Amino acid sequence: MSADLDCRTCGACCVNLPSNRAQxxxxxxxxxxxxxILGRRDLVKKHVVYDPSGVPHLKLAHDGQCLGLRGEVGREVTCGIYHSRPTPCRRVEPGDDHCLRSRAAHGLAV
Ligand code: SF4
Ligand code: SF4
Incomplete structure (x- = not known):
């Protein structure tokens, strides 16, 4: 099934899960x-936020969506900082557990 999943029409894993936010x-x-990305001052200013422990994370919009995401989740999306996206973004694979949980949370077919 993973071969059928197209990230360009998804973007679900680029959004903090509603269940996480609720907690x-x-x-x-x-x-x-x-x-x-940490070596790019322009991107740090726009896309990086530090948690209370000083650990950097991608900055999110109020709806939990990564500020780097362009387009509409579940329709057509691109990553605006693709070449500088951090390690976790490079690790997620279409069809893996994180992908399928993210898609299910957005009501997308898995
Ligand atoms: S949730 Fe899966 S299919 Fe969707 S963008 Fe992430 S890796 Fe790609
Ligand atoms: S940096 Fe790109 S791939 Fe990573 S969460 Fe944001 S939009 Fe998605």
Whole structure:
């Protein structure tokens, strides 16, 4: 089934799950110290937020969506910082557990 999943018409994993937000988890994708986004001052200013422990994460809009995401989830999306996206964004694979949970949370077919 994963071969049928097209990230360009999805974007579900680029949104903090509503269940996380309901539990008060307001941060989403964690950025590693060696992720190159941290070397781009312009991107840090626009896309990075630090949690109370000082760990960097991708900044989210009020609806939980990554600020890097362009388009509409479940229809047509692109990553506006694709070449500088952090490690967790590179690891998620269409059809893996995280993908399927994210899609299900957005009512998308799995
Ligand atoms: S949830 Fe899965 S199909 Fe959707 S963008 Fe993420 S990896 Fe791609
Ligand atoms: S940086 Fe790109 S791939 Fe990563 S969560 Fe944001 S929009 Fe999605």
């Amino acid at each position: 008060g988890f307001g941060y989403w994708v964690e950025i590693s110290g060696d992720d190159k």
